[in-house]
Amino acid sequence: MLSPPVQLVRPGVRGALEGMQIPLLGAGRGGASDVGPAHRSAAALRSDASAQTAPLLLPAGRAMATFRLALIQLHISSIKSENVTRACSLIREAATQGAKIVSLPECFNSPYGVKYFPEYAEKIAGESTQKLSEVAKECSIYLIGGSIPEEDAGKLYNTCTVFGPDGTLLAKYRKIHLFDIDVPGKITFQESKTLSPGDSFSTFDTPYCRVGLGICYDMRFAELAQIYTQRGCQLLVYPGAFNLTTGPAHWELLQRGRAVDNQVYVATVSPARDDKASYVAWGHSTVVNPWGEVLAKAGTEETIMYSDIDLKKLAEIRQQIPIFRQKRSDLYAVEMKKP
Numbered sequence: 001m002l003s004p005p006v007q008l009v010r011p012g013v014r015g016a017l018e019g020m021q022i023p024l025l026g027a028g029r030g031g032a033s034d035v036g037p038a039h040r041s042a043a044a045l046r047s048d049a050s051a052q053t054a055p056l057l058l059p060a061g062r063a064m065a066t067f068r069l070a071l072i073q074l075h076i077s078s079i080k081s082e083n084v085t086r087a088c089s090l091i092r093e094a095a096t097q098g099a100k101i102v103s104l105p106e107c108f109n110s111p112y113g114v115k116y117f118p119e120y121a122e123k124i125a126g127e128s129t130q131k132l133s134e135v136a137k138e139c140s141i142y143l144i145g146g147s148i149p150e151e152d153a154g155k156l157y158n159t160c161t162v163f164g165p166d167g168t169l170l171a172k173y174r175k176i177h178l179f180d181i182d183v184p185g186k187i188t189f190q191e192s193k194t195l196s197p198g199d200s201f202s203t204f205d206t207p208y209c210r211v212g213l214g215i216c217y218d219m220r221f222a223e224l225a226q227i228y229t230q231r232g233c234q235l236l237v238y239p240g241a242f243n244l245t246t247g248p249a250h251w252e253l254l255q256r257g258r259a260v261d262n263q264v265y266v267a268t269v270s271p272a273r274d275d276k277a278s279y280v281a282w283g284h285s286t287v288v289n290p291w292g293e294v295l296a297k298a299g300t301e302e303t304i305m306y307s308d309i310d311l312k313k314l315a316e317i318r319q320q321i322p323i324f325r326q327k328r329s330d331l332y333a334v335e336m337k338k339p
Contacts, residue, residue, distance in 0.1 A: 065312050067208040069235075070099035071285045074108055074146075075272040075302040080120055083109045084128050088135045094304050095139035101206065102139075104146030105269045105285070106158070106216050106239040112271070112279045117194045121149040121156050124172060129161050137167030142206050146239040146269060147175070147215050155196040160213055160239060162204050174198025175215040176224065186245040189279075191217075200338060201227060209234040209311060216240030219254050219268070222261060226334045229262040234314055236262075239269045247282025252294065260292040263318050265309055273300035290317045 072090045076083055087108055094102045106112065109128045110120035122128060128148050136143035143163045150159035158175040176198050178191040201224075202213045212228030212235070219225075219238045228236055236258060242251045251268070259266040266288045273283040283300035287307040296307040318324065 064208050066308055066310050067100045067206075068098045069267060069287065069307050069309050070094035070097070070102045071267060071269045071287070071298070071305045071307075072102065072104050073270055073272050073283060073285045073298050073301070073303050073305065074105055075274065076105075076108065076111055076277075078111055080109050080128070084131050088131055090304055091135050091141070091143065092139055094306070095141050097304075097306060099141060099306060100208065101142045101144065101211070101235075103144035103237055103239060103267065103269045105271045105281075106147045106241045107149070107271070108146035108239075109148050111277060112241050112281065114189075114191060114194045117149040117156050117158075121151040123152065124148075124150055124159065124161060125169070129163075129169075132161065133163050133167040133169065136163035136165065140165040142170075142204075142211075144211075144213070144237055144239070144269075149195075150174070156194055157198060158191070158195055158215055159198075160202075160215055162202075162211075162213070171202045171204040171213065173202035173213040173215070174200070175218060177217045177221055179217040181246075183245055187243055189243075201231070201336065203228060203231055203233055208309070212236045214238045216242065219258060220250075222258065223334050225258045225262050225264070225266075227336050229264055230334075230336070233264060234311060235265045235267065235309065237267045237269070241271055241279070242282040244280050244282060247284065251282055251284060252286060252288075252297075255286055255288045256292045256294070259288040259290055263290040263314065263321070263323065265289055265314065267307070270298075272302040290314045 072087065072094065074083070074087055074090065087104055091102055110116050129145065132143055132145045142165065145161040145163065147158050147160045150157045160173045161169060162171040164170045174197070175195070178195055178197050180190045180192050182188045203210055210231070210233045212225070212231070212233035214224055214236065216238065219240065225236055255266045255268055258264070268286050270283050270285045271281040273281055283298060285298040285305055287295045289295050290313070296305050298305045
């Protein structure tokens with residue numbers, strides 16, 4: 001059985017971190033990178049996924065069956081430095097509670113909105129990611145840096161970075177699907193006014209499992225989750241900022257769907273709700289298990305939410321309902337066209 005989820009917030013200790021250079025590892029095309037086994041063809045990956053009920057991610061004996069995941073539902077202000085300092089404080093708090101993988105929300109250092117992206121954008125490595133590298137090393141954790149507006153070669157991206165326990169940049173993911181919607185009378189939003197889309201997948205390995213990354217609107221595209229499952233991911237993390245229209249309608253529904261369809265854990269990390277903001281986030285950061293059960297769900301306030309991830313539970317579900325062996329690859333396929 002999983003340990004009961006814990007919800008906790010501590011407004012945090014503030015303090016400056018000493019500067020250091022971020023070591024880079026394997027930055028790939030479009031800002032993505034992968035650590036671990038070499039890339040193989042989509043056909044080979046499909047074959048692997050179909051042949052096994054619970055694909056091994058690391059050599060036998062290395063993977064750990066359980067670990068604690070922490071999601072930081074951060075209150076975002078208009079002052080970047082305050083956002084970064086408070087995020088680092090809460091990351092430290094999560095580490096003291098035994099979290100091994102910690103995630104921040106989408107746009108953790110910036111208000112969310114097309115008018116803010118150019119003003120708050122920075123390069124990677126830059127001010128915000130430098131602090132993330134330092135605190136990941138200080139706490140010896142895997143840190144998923146939510147996302148920040150990134151500037152690169154005159155273009156802006158909504159970008160997630162991941163740092164290892166030694167402060168190394170393990171992965172960089174640029175949001176593939178931009179949030180361009182129009183729900184008459186409720187919400188119109190067009191990220192593409194200022195942002196460019198990424199064009200690469202991104203996963204990273206830990207001693208516990210392989211993790212796949214998406215950002216917010218990416219969760220609506222089932223194919224992305226399927227590709228990540230083919231690539232051996234057992235946990236998908238989506239920093240996201242659904243709003244008061246899409247949040248109550250689809251936030252939990254989409255997470256449970258991605259989890260059940262792929263027999264993986266799914267975690268979503270929202271900013272805390274600020275009713276005075278120009279874009280009001282839904283909140284309710286959530287963790288769902290491969291059976292589609294909600295293990296932990298936050299409210300709307302700033303908080304640290306914990307969930308103990310049990311990979312034995314995942315293996316049991318895949319054995320009981322062996323959909324990977326039963327897929328009709330002779331009739332259909334979802335394939336990766338770029339690495």
